[in-house]
Amino acid sequence: MSNRLVVLTGIVAVAAIARLVPHPPNVTPVAAMALFGGAYLANRRLAFVLPIAAMLLSDLVLGYSLYGRTLLFSQPVVYACILVTVAIGRLVKDRHSPLQVGSATLASSILFYVVTNFAVWAGGHLYPYTGAGLASCYVAAIPFFRNSLIGDMAFTALLFGGFALLEMRLPFLREESQVAV
8 A cells, every 4th residue: 555545544533523523513524534535535435425424433433422323314314425426526626726616515514404404304303394394404514514614614624725735745756756656
């Protein structure tokens, strides 16, 4: 395993562990972890598997310690959003400009908000199954979206910016310094 892969895997693992630290609602590194994995992990399969595995392990810990159960009805929808976020990260794989990464972060935040809140409306009993009920669900989730967007932007800047700084200081982490296999 290359030094670059070890460091990238470690960064994704630390981001997943950061979910376990007390934080404001929805201010987590989940989307940033998925975008980062998609953008930086050269192995396509690993790019998708590593963020999902990290989420699954941290979900098991949170499930047992916080919720009293390991599985929540919304997890398949959340995991699907994570996989799409990894795919969005793959789109910026060769373009790590602040505009590209910021746009990818915004797109993944909006995707998560729209899809997961639709799932809450469709699969729950909190809102009536009407257009007004769906609108109420989305309106009620705006504070959570704000927090998610803030967290997504901050953690994405930290992961992408931090790794860019590491690459500048540690030449062995640069992709072009890796021997093709």
